[in-house]
Each structure stands twice: as structure tokens, then as C-alpha cells.
Amino acid sequence: MSDTEYIVEMKHVTKRFPNIVANDDVSIQVRKGEIYALLGENGAGKSTLMSMLFGMYQPDEGEIWVRGKKENIVSPSYATELNIGMVHQHFKLVSNYTIAENIILGMEPVRKVLGCIPVVDIKKANREISALSEKYGLQVVPTDVISDIGVSVQQRVEILKMLYREAEILIFDEPTAVLTPQEIGSLLEIIRTLRDGGKTIILITHKLEEIKQVADRCAILRRGRLIGVYDVAATSTKKMANLMVGREVSFDTEKPPAHFGKVVLQVENLTVRNEDRFEKVKNVSFCIHAGEIFAIAGVAGNGQVELADAVAGLVRPSSGRILLGGRDITEETVRGRAEAGLAYIPEDRQNCGLILDFNLKNNEALRKYYRAPFAVRSILQPPEFDSYAEKLIDKYDIRSSQGGDTVVRSMSGGNQQKAIVAREIEQDALLTIFVQPTRGLDIGAIENIRKQIVSERNKGKAIMLISLELDEIMDLADTIAVIYNGEIGKTAPAGELTTNEVGEYMMGVKHHEEA
Amino acid sequence: MKKHSGSAWKYLRISGISLLLGLLIGAAVIAVLGKNPFTAYYNLLQGCGFLEKEKYAGGRSQLSDLSSFIDYLTPMILAALSVAVAMKAGLFNIGISGQMLTAAFTATVLVGYSPLPAGIAKPLVLLIGAAAGGAAGALIGYLKYKFNINEVVSSIMLNYIVEYIVSFFIVTRFVDPISRQSRPVSDASRLTLSEIKISGIKYDIPLGFIVAVAASLLLAFILDKTVLGYDLKAVGANRRASGYAGIHVSKNILTAMLISGILAGLAGVTYYMGYVATIEPKTLSDVGFNAIAVSILGNNSPGGIFLASIVIQIIDKGATYMSSQQTLEVEIASVITSVILLSSACGLFYGEIGEKLRNARTAARKQHRGKEAAQ
Numbered sequence: 001m002s003d004t005e006y007i008v009e010m011k012h013v014t015k016r017f018p019n020i021v022a023n024d025d026v027s028i029q030v031r032k033g034e035i036y037a038l039l040g041e042n043g044a045g046k047s048t049l050m051s052m053l054f055g056m057y058q059p060d061e062g063e064i065w066v067r068g069k070k071e072n073i074v075s076p077s078y079a080t081e082l083n084i085g086m087v088h089q090h091f092k093l094v095s096n097y098t099i100a101e102n103i104i105l106g107m108e109p110v111r112k113v114l115g116c117i118p119v120v121d122i123k124k125a126n127r128e129i130s131a132l133s134e135k136y137g138l139q140v141v142p143t144d145v146i147s148d149i150g151v152s153v154q155q156r157v158e159i160l161k162m163l164y165r166e167a168e169i170l171i172f173d174e175p176t177a178v179l180t181p182q183e184i185g186s187l188l189e190i191i192r193t194l195r196d197g198g199k200t201i202i203l204i205t206h207k208l209e210e211i212k213q214v215a216d217r218c219a220i221l222r223r224g225r226l227i228g229v230y231d232v233a234a235t236s237t238k239k240m241a242n243l244m245v246g247r248e249v250s251f252d253t254e255k256p257p258a259h260f261g262k263v264v265l266q267v268e269n270l271t272v273r274n275e276d277r278f279e280k281v282k283n284v285s286f287c288i289h290a291g292e293i294f295a296i297a298g299v300a301g302n303g304q305v306e307l308a309d310a311v312a313g314l315v316r317p318s319s320g321r322i323l324l325g326g327r328d329i330t331e332e333t334v335r336g337r338a339e340a341g342l343a344y345i346p347e348d349r350q351n352c353g354l355i356l357d358f359n360l361k362n363n364e365a366l367r368k369y370y371r372a373p374f375a376v377r378s379i380l381q382p383p384e385f386d387s388y389a390e391k392l393i394d395k396y397d398i399r400s401s402q403g404g405d406t407v408v409r410s411m412s413g414g415n416q417q418k419a420i421v422a423r424e425i426e427q428d429a430l431l432t433i434f435v436q437p438t439r440g441l442d443i444g445a446i447e448n449i450r451k452q453i454v455s456e457r458n459k460g461k462a463i464m465l466i467s468l469e470l471d472e473i474m475d476l477a478d479t480i481a482v483i484y485n486g487e488i489g490k491t492a493p494a495g496e497l498t499t500n501e502v503g504e505y506m507m508g509v510k511h512h513e514e515a
Numbered sequence: 516m517k518k519h520s521g522s523a524w525k526y527l528r529i530s531g532i533s534l535l536l537g538l539l540i541g542a543a544v545i546a547v548l549g550k551n552p553f554t555a556y557y558n559l560l561q562g563c564g565f566l567e568k569e570k571y572a573g574g575r576s577q578l579s580d581l582s583s584f585i586d587y588l589t590p591m592i593l594a595a596l597s598v599a600v601a602m603k604a605g606l607f608n609i610g611i612s613g614q615m616l617t618a619a620f621t622a623t624v625l626v627g628y629s630p631l632p633a634g635i636a637k638p639l640v641l642l643i644g645a646a647a648g649g650a651a652g653a654l655i656g657y658l659k660y661k662f663n664i665n666e667v668v669s670s671i672m673l674n675y676i677v678e679y680i681v682s683f684f685i686v687t688r689f690v691d692p693i694s695r696q697s698r699p700v701s702d703a704s705r706l707t708l709s710e711i712k713i714s715g716i717k718y719d720i721p722l723g724f725i726v727a728v729a730a731s732l733l734l735a736f737i738l739d740k741t742v743l744g745y746d747l748k749a750v751g752a753n754r755r756a757s758g759y760a761g762i763h764v765s766k767n768i769l770t771a772m773l774i775s776g777i778l779a780g781l782a783g784v785t786y787y788m789g790y791v792a793t794i795e796p797k798t799l800s801d802v803g804f805n806a807i808a809v810s811i812l813g814n815n816s817p818g819g820i821f822l823a824s825i826v827i828q829i830i831d832k833g834a835t836y837m838s839s840q841q842t843l844e845v846e847i848a849s850v851i852t853s854v855i856l857l858s859s860a861c862g863l864f865y866g867e868i869g870e871k872l873r874n875a876r877t878a879a880r881k882q883h884r885g886k887e888a889a890q
Contacts (some may be wrong), residue, residue, distance in 0.1 A: 314758060335761030344759070352759045357752045362745070366760045370742045378742045 006068075007032040007200050008053065008169060013062035015048055022048040024224040025062070030169075035191065035201040037211045037232070039244055040221035041442030046204045047089075049221070050171050053202075054086045055079040066169075085162025086171040091154050093146045100125045100142035103161050132163055137193055151300065152183040159190065170194060171202045176210055177440075180299050181470055181503040188214050206244070206442065208237045220244050245443050255454050258478040261290030263326075264462035265311070265431045270320030272303070272310045280306040282486040283320070288431065288462045288479075293453065295465040295477030296488075299506050303486035304466045305347050308435050311464070312344040313337045325430050338367055341430035345420050345437055347466075353420040354408050361389035361404035364423050396422035397448070414445035421449055431462045438472060450476060470506075474499055484508045526814040529862035533812065534826060537855030544850055550841050559848075562836025563829045574717045586707050586721040587832050590615075590786035591824045593727050594806035596734055597652075597778035599815040601666075603738060604771035605751035610655060610670025612803030613677040614776050615783030618648035619794060620681045622784050624689070627700030636704040641726060644784030645777045651677070652776015656769040666772070674799060682796035691793070699792040706789035723785030730778060735817040737774075747771050779803070805831075808856040827852055 008030040015023040023045045030036045038046040051057050053064060055073040064071055066082050073079050076086075093102050104125045111121040126142040133140050138156045146154060155175065162170055172191070176184045191214055195201055203215060211218050211232055218235070220227040220243045227243050265288040272281035280303040288294040298304050309315045311322055313334040322330045329337050338344075346352040354363050365385050368374050373384045389404030398418045400406035408416060417437070424432060434453060438446040453476060457463050467473050473480060474494070481491040482505035490497075490505045542552035560566040564581030571577075594611050601608035608614075622643040626636050655673065658664040685697045702709070708720040738744040749757045750767045758764050786802055787794050809827050813819030834848030 312759075333761065333763075334758065338761055346759060348755075351753065352755050355749055355753045355756045355760075358749070366749075366756075369745055375742045380740050380742065380745060 005032070006030060007066065008202075009065040010049065010053065011063045011065065013049065013052065013059045013064070015045075015052060015057060015059050021224050023052075023059070026221070026224070026226045027062075028219050028226065028229065030200060030202060031217075032200050033195060033198055034216040035195050035203060035214050037203045037205060037215035037218040038221060039205065039208070039211060039218050039240060041206060041244060041444065044221040044244075044442075045224040046221055047173055050086065050173065050202065050204055053079070053169075054084060054171060080165050080167070083166055083168040084171070085165060085167030085169070087155065087158040087162065087173060087175060089173045089177060091158055093154060093157060095147040096145065098143050098145050099140050099149070099157050099160075100129050102146060102157055103129055103142075103164050107165065129160060129164070132160055136160075136163060136190070136197065138190060151178045152180075152187070155179070155187065156190075159194075167199070169200045169202065171204070173204045174206075175203070176205065176207060178300065178468070180506055181499065182507060184210070208240055208244075211240070212237055222246055241443070255476070256458065258293075258457070259291050259460075260478075261460055263287045264290050264324065265464065266321075266323040267311065268321040268323070270307070270310060270322065271318050272306045272315060273318045274306065279318075280486050281310065281317075284483075284486075284488050285320075286481060286488060286491060288464055290430070290462050291457055291460045293457050293463040293465055293476050293478045294481065295467065295473040295479065295494075296481050296483050297467065297470060297473045297502050297506055298483035300468050302483050302506075304483050305435060306486075307483070308344070308346070308433050308464070308466055312342060312346075312433060338427065338429075341427075343424035343427045343429035343432040345417075345424050345432070345434045347435040347439075349413075349417055349420055354416060356407075356409035358408060359404065360393070360398070360400055360406045360408055360411070360419060361385045363408050363419060364389045364392050364404075367423060367427055392419075392422040392426060396425075398422060414441045417441060417445065417449065421452055425452060425456060429461070431464065432456060433464045433466070435466045436468060437465070438467075438469070470499055470502060473502065482506055526816075526819065526862070530812055530814070530819070530823065530859055533855050533859040533862060536858050537851045537853075540854045541847060541851035545841075545843065545847060548843065550843055555837050555841050555843060555847070558837035558840045559829060559833030562833035565829070568836070574712070574715065576716045579716055579718050582718040582720060584828070584832055585724050586719045586790050588824055588828045589721050589723040589727045590782045590790060590802050591806060591809060591828055592821060593723075593730060593778050593782035593785060594802050595809040595813065595820045595824055596727075596730055596817060597775045597782060598806050598810035599813070599817070599820055600734060600738075600747070600778065601771055601775040602810065602815045603751045604747045604767060605754065606656075606659075606666050606768065606771055606775070608652070608655070608670055608772065608775045608779070609667055609804075609807065610651070610674050611775075611779040611782065611806055612799035612801075613670065613674035614648045614651040614779035615786060615800060615803055616681055616794070617651045617677050618644040618780030618783035619787030620677075620684070621647040622704075622788060623697065623700055623794060624684075626704045627788060628689070628698070629701070629704070631703060633703040636701070637706060637722065640704050640706060640784050640788055641781065644780040644788075646780070648780015648783055649773050649777040652779060653769060653773040655776075656772025659772070660765040660769045678797060678799055681794065685794060685796045690796075694793065696793040696795045700788050704788060705792055706785055709792075721785070721789060723781070723789045726781055726785065730781065731817040731821055734774075734778075738817070743770070782806070805852075808852075808860075812856060812859040827855070830855075 006029045010026065010028050013023055013026050014021065026049060038049065040046045048057065052059050053073065055075045055078050058074065064073055071082060073082070094105065100122065108120040109124045110118045113119050129142040138160055140153060140156050140160065175187060179187060188210060191201055191203070205211060215232045217229060218232050218240065219229045220240065222244065230240065267287070268285050270281055270284045271279060274280050284307065296304055306315065310317045313332060317330065321328060324337065324340055324342060327340060329340055332340065350356060362385065365374055365388060369380065374381055386404055392398065393403060396418050399415050400411050408419065421437065437449050437453065441449070453463060453465065465476060477494040479491065480494050480497055480502060481488045482502060484506060485508065538556065545552040545555050557566065561568045562580070563584040564577050567577045594615065597611050598608060622640045625643055626640050629636070631639065651673065655666050655670050658669045659666050689697045691698045706721070706723045708722065710717045711720055738748065746762050746767050749760065749762055750764050754764050782802065786800060805827065809823045810820055812827070813823035830848050830851050834845045837843060838845045
């Protein structure tokens with residue numbers, strides 16, 4: 001077997017970060033024209049490995065060979081020269097520029113005015129991009145501004161950006177994390193088209209179905225080590241999952257039948273405007289019972305976060321009423337609501353749910369620090385903070401390097417989320433709002449948090465679950481409500497809707513009138 | 516507790532390196548000018564009464580130098596605490612000089628020219644200073660609370676407003692025709708007992724120093740041990756998360772600026788009615804601006820600020836004696852101070868480099884050990 005058969009080879013690559021070995025002696029070989037998947041939990045080292053191929057980091061040990069030649073990829077621009085392109089998990093687009101301007105950024109076609117003054121030839125760019133988008137079936141309007149287009153179109157722009165730079169090796173970092181089921185389908189189709197057009201695709205993901213659908217081969221990483229490379233067609237999803245986690249995993253959360261109690265949360269004709277006076281939530285009404293998981297499905301940006309913030313008291317609704325346990329809390333402060341029995345796990349765990357520069361014990365006490373036993377006559381009682389943090393760390397298996405004294409910023413995403421969930425569940429509230437509770441977490445942590453949600457519900461708590469992940473909604477919900485464009489379009493018991501139906505309501509394809 | 520002192524050590528180390536760097540570069544400059552840096556630095560300490568001078572003018576001694584030094588130190592400690600409390604809440608109070616002036620002018624006019632006896636006048640000066648400074652600080656906080664006006668902008672503007680209003684009144688009402696400054700305040704109202712003779716030696720006894728020590732201790736207690744301190748720090752660290760936790764963010768911003776203003780007011784009266792007894796029209800004192808740097812050098816913690824104030828003020832005050840002894844320019848002091856402050860501002864960067872080096876070393880060591888074990 002000659003070396004040239006492989007377009008990319010990473011040989012015995014090791015990369016260390018402070019206190020962690022991100023990649024430990026990993027070797028992979030990617031053939032030209034295949035879809036090669038990198039599978040692993042969060043923190044398994046997939047993104048780090050690809051960041052080295054894309055020149056964002058340099059390996060501490062090992063070699064990278066591209067097209068049979070040893071390369072020292074010192075920067076992303078050198079990677080681009082080698083025709084390597086990468087779509088990052090978080091898009092890197094200038095939001096007030098047009099699609100075409102974003103794509104050409106850094107390598108603008110130039111024409112000379114009066115024969116000497118160079119200006120960007122935006123017309124030529126628009127033409128070139130239209131041609132490119134037609135060639136690969138990636139529909140975009142080059143003159144649209146990024147802030148006006150949806151996430152899936154933005155992703156197409158990222159892909160076009162790579163193609164415009166004549167990338168041959170395309171790296172996708174968790175490309176489906178932000179998409180709806182329908183959009184995922186079309187993205188996978190695009191990826192297949194690109195492969196058929198002769199491109200080599202490296203797909204980073206922890207979603208097994210996607211790998212099963214498109215990938216040819218799959219390398220499984222666990223804790224920085226390569227577990228093995230498998231032929232996707234010949235390996236079962238179950239086996240891949242077990243290899244990835246390193247133990248037997250169950251996908252289905254065990255969920256006994258629901259026993260609804262009395263109404264805990266009642267939202268009546270709630271309208272919420274954002275800072276620009278734009279109506280993000282429009283005249284929404286619903287109620288949640290004790291012992292019910294009320295899941296709100298929807299594509300990101302359809303008003304679900306505003307809805308949760310309004311119920312939790314972070315934003316004032318412009319009209320409508322919110323009742324918790326029969327009491328009107330519409331005018332109540334955040335702290336008043338918390339004391340009335342409302343717990344909230346917000347979407348943005350790092351900027352909202354935690355004070356990252358505080359240590360773990362101060363974060364665990366964030367809801368209670370101001371009253372006994374944590375504070376007596378406004379004087380803090382440090383021993384209470386210590387013992388409370390120890391209790392939660394123990395009970396919820398929160399891992400950190402220095403226990404309660406660990407600065408939360410240094411903890412992993414999964415443990416940060418566990419810390420929030422622990423704090424909010426310990427409030428023993430009537431209603432707990434979970435927004436995107438498992439986003440970005442690995443399978444182990446997801447399992448753990450879903451179990452907590454179900455066990456809270458079994459204890460007779462009312463749960464409001466907002467998630468962009470349809471699987472999660474289908475798995476956990478007792479009642480599903482779909483939010484589209486600020487309105488709740490469809491509400492139904494979970495058993496009555498299929499995944500595809502929910503997806504259609506999410507896209508606004510189906511409306512409640514038709515149903 | 517152990518882990519806390521770990522991070523305290525880290526900052527102490529950063530500040531220590533900064534200090535060393537400042538002194539080294541200062542020494543280099545002095546050496547280039549053809550003088551002996553060791554003698555020059557020795558002179559700095561002599562000038563502040565930490566070391567004995569060769570000879571003293573009539574009626575003065577090493578202890579009287581030390582007493583003037585503490586007199587000079589007092590307003591700086593209070594002003595730097597004022598910076599720190601605002602910074603803890605995520606605010607940048609650049610208007611300390613203005614708040615100092617507001618407080619000092621109010622107290623000068625109300626008490627400084629009155630015939631009140633010392634026992635009433637001195638506490639009253641402190642009280643009025645704190646109240647006027649607090650009001651000035653709270654105004655900035657209120658503008659932010661009510662209209663979301665950036666505190667940096669409003670405090671700079673207020674600096675100018677106060678400066679000119681105070682100048683107007685001094686020049687038209689309270690001017691001393693010879694010095695062109697405000698008339699000196701009464702000895703009864705002054706917070707420094709100036710040129711007090713004890714067995715033939717003159718001392719400047721700064722009563723304000725007691726206030727500065729008390730303020731440091733009180734502030735440390737508030738920040739570390741109270742609900743208010745937790746709220747202020749939470750608001751400073753992350754406003755959104757604080758709002759999520761039910762902390763009233765705007766109210767805490769107002770409170771932080773009130774406390775900051777009170778401290779600035781105390782700095783003002785200990786400066787204009789203590790260290791000096793007059794107000795110069797159309798100038799803001801440097802203390803309020805240098806305090807920002809001192810606070811950073813002291814890592815915004817009361818204890819750190821206490822030490823940092825001492826270091827910076829030794830260099831600042833000792834420079835006069837150094838320059839007279841070595842025929843060096845007084846500005847050498849600014850060179851040293853600037854380097855210290857610049858490098859302490861970059862301090863976290865050093866910290867990170869240090870950490871990286873350490874990590875690389877431990878990783879290398881582990882690997883080495885691993886290899887040995889494999890063999």
C-alpha cells in the first residue's frame with residue numbers, strides 16, 4: 001500500500017494542555033474521496049485533533065502528512081494553502097456583511113479603477129458565488145446579509161467559504177448540533193454530494209445516526225486515545241456507542257407513566273417584547289401540572305428563551321399573567337419567584353447560570369447565600385457554604401480539581417451544568433425550567449441529567465423543558481408544545497405526535513389550524 | 516483557607532516581580548546618569564524616615580520624617596480603596612479626584628473657616644467629607660442606575676464641573692491674595708496635627724491614618740464576610756448571572772458608587788484638610804488618578820492596597836530627598852513608579868506565562884518518569 005493513497009495521515013500525534021493530554025499518540029489515515037467520521041464524547045479530543053490538521057495548534061509530538069508529504073501546518077492560512085477547510089461549530093461570520101462579502105473576506109477579487117486604484121470587485125464575487133452555489137446545490141443569495149438569514153443558510157455560507165478557497169479536504173465540526181431534523185437531512189445530502197464531487201470529508205460528531213447515514217469509516221476516540229477505526233457499514237450503532245463511552249449505555253430513559261396533579265404554572269396571554277420592541281412571544285397561554293414534563297419544541301430563536309426568561313422574571317412581559325401555584329407572580333422579582341418555588345436552569349450556563357470567576361461553593365449557594373443558615377444578620381457563614389457544597393458535590397457527582405474551592409471557570413462544561421442542575425433541584429421548587437439542559441454535553445452527562453429530570457417529575461414536580469434537540473423532547477415529554485415564531489402552534493400529549501410531525505410544526509410547515 | 520492564600524501569593528508574586536522590575540529599570544536609568552543607584556534608593560528610604568539621614572534640620576528627626584510620610588500616605592490608601600470597591604462591582608471610578616475636591620471644598624467652607632473647637636470640628640470634617648463624597652459618588656451611580664450613563668464618562672465630566680465650580684468660589688470668595696490658593700483652614704479643623712513639638716522635635720501627626728486603617732479593615736470585612744460584599748462581587752463578576760440569581764444589579768451599582776464616593780471623600784479631607792490645608796484652584800490632585808494604579812498593584816484588595824500605597828508613596832515622597840542628595844531629577848521617581856504600575860497591569864499575563872512554563876515542566880517530568888518506568 002503506497003502512502004499516496006491516503007490524502008491525510010496523522011502519525012502518533014500527541015497534544016498536551018495544562019493538566020490534560022488532549023490527544024495521546026493518535027494515528028489516523030484518511031483516504032481521498034471518503035467521508036471519515038471522528039466519533040467521541042465531549043472532551044475526547046476530536047476537535048483538538050482536527051484543529052491541529054487545520055493549523056490552529058501544533059502537535060507536541062507526531063507528524064502530519066498531507067498528500068504523501070510531511071507538513072508542518074503552522075497556521076490556518078497554511079492549511080488553506082494545502083486545500084484544507086474547516087466549518088467550526090460556532091460559525092465565524094461577520095453578521096452585518098453580506099454572504100458574498102463573508103465568503104471572499106481575505107481573498108477579495110480586485111479590479112482597478114482608473115487603472116491604478118484597487119477596489120473589491122463585488123459583482124464578480126457575486127457571480128462567482130452564484131456559480132459555486134449552483135454547482136454544489138447550496139442555495140444562497142449572495143447579497144443577503146448574514147444577520148437576516150437562518151442558521152442552516154449560515155452553515156451553507158461556511159461551506160461555500162471553504163469551497164471558494166478551493167478546499168479539497170473539508171472538516172465539519174459538529175455540523176448538525178444547531179439544525180432541525182429536516183435541515184440535518186439536507187446537510188447530510190450536501191455532504192454526500194461533496195464527496196461524490198471528489199472532496200474528502202472529515203466529520204466530527206457524537207451523533208451515531210449521522211455517522212451511520214453518511215460516513216464510510218469512523219475513528220472512535222476516547223479520552224484522547226484512539227480506540228479504533230471501524231467500517232461503518234459493518235458496525236452496529238450499539239457497538240459504536242459502547243466503544244465511544246467505554247461501557248454499556250442505554251439510550252432510553254426509563255420513564256414510568258405520568259400522574260398529573262393540580263396546575264402548578266399557568267401562563268395567560270403572555271406577550272414579551274425584546275429590547276427593540278419586537279414581539280418575541282405572542283399571546284401565549286398554557287399550563288403545566290404537577291408531575292408533568294411539559295416540553296416546548298422549536299427551532300432556535302423562535303421565542304423559547306424569552307418565554308423562559310419571562311416566566312423566571314428576568315424580563316418583564318408587556319402583557320399577560322403568570323400564576324405559580326395559583327399565585328400571581330407577574331410583578332414578582334426574580335428572588336421573589338425563586339422563593340415562591342421556581343427553579344431555572346438557563347440556556348446560557350456560562351454567562352447566566354454561573355458566575356465563572358466565583359468558586360464552586362459560592363455558585364452552589366447562589367440562590368441561598370443571603371438567608372439563614374448561609375448568612376446570619378447579613379454576615380456570611382463560611383462553614384455552611386463548605387458543607388453545603390460538599391453535600392451537593394457528593395450527591396450530584398460534580399467533579400472538580402479542588403472541590404468547593406475550585407473556580408468554576410476551570411471546570412468542564414458537563415460538570416458546570418451538573419453544578420447548576422444540583423443547585424436548582426436542591427431548591428425543591430414547585431416548577432423547574434430546563435432550557436437546553438444537555439446541550440454540548442457528552443452521553444454520560446446527558447444520561448445523568450435526563451434521569452434527574454424524570455426523577456423530579458416522578459416526585460411530583462412540574463417541569464418545563466425547552467430543547468432544540470427533538471430526540472430529547474420525544475424521550476422525555478409528557479406533553480409537547482411547539483413554538484414557532486413566538487406562538488405556540490400545537491400542544492398535544494407526547495404519544496400523539498411523531499418526530500416528523502413535530503419537526504414540521506417547528507418549521508412552520510404545519511399550523512395548528514390544519515391539524 | 517489554604518487555597519485562598521494560594522491565589523493571594525500569586526498576586527503578591529506578580530506585584531513583587533513588578534516592583535523588582537521597576538527598581539531595576541530605575542537603577543539602570545540612574546546608573547546611566549552616572550550616579551550610584553544603591554545610594555539613590557537608600558536616599559528614598561531616608562527621605563521617608565525609614566532610614567536615618569546623616570543630618571537633620573533643626574527640630575526634625577527620623578521620626579518626624581516618618582510622621583510626614585504617613586501623613587502623605589493616608590489619602591492615597593483611602594483613594595485606592597475607593598477605586599477598589601468600585602472595581603469589585605465592575606465599575607471604573609475615574610472621578611475620585613473630583614469627589615475628593617467636592618468633599619474637601621464642602622468641609623473647608625462649612626467647618627474649615629468656622630470657629631468650632633477641635634473636638635467638634637475634626638469629626639464634623641470627616642462626617643461632611645464622607646457625606647459630600649458619598650453624594651458625588653452616588654450621583655454617578657444614580658446616573659448609571661436610572662439612565663444607564665457610563666460611569667467613566669459621567670465621572671470625568673463631573674471632575675471638570677467640580678473643578679471649575681470650586682475654582683470659581685475659591686477665586687471669588689475664599690482666596691488668599693498672596694498664595695492665590697484658598698485661605699488655609701483652621702488648625703482646629705485640620706486632620707493632621709501639623710508641626711507638633713514633642714521634646715523639641717516637630718511632628719506631623721496624621722489623625723486621618725486611623726480612619727484609613729479602620730476603612731481598610733472595614734472594607735475587607737464587608738467584601739469577604741457580608742451579603743453586601745457577595746452581592747457587589749457577584750455584580751462585578753457577571754451582571755447577567757447576578758440578575759438571574761435575583762441580585763438587584765442597579766441597586767448594587769448605586770451602593771458601590773456610594774461607598775466608593777464616601778472613601779474618596781475621606782481621601783479628600785485627609786488630603787486638603789490634613790496633608791495640606793488649602794485648595795489650589797483649577798487643579799485636581801494626582802492622588803485620585805495614581806490611586807487607580809495603586810489599587811491595581813494591590814490587586815484591589817484592602818491588604819494589598821495598604822502595601823502598594825506604602826511602596827508607591829515611598830518612591831514618590833523619597834524622591835525629593837534623593838534628588839537633593841544626588842542632584843538627580845525628581846522625575847526618576849515617576850520612571851520607577853510607571854514601570855511598576857505598567858508591569859503590574861500586565862501582571863496576569865506574567866502569571867499565565869509562569870503557569871504555562873510550570874505545566875510544560877511537569878508534563879515533561881511526568882513523561883520522563885513514564886519512560887524510566889517503561890524501561
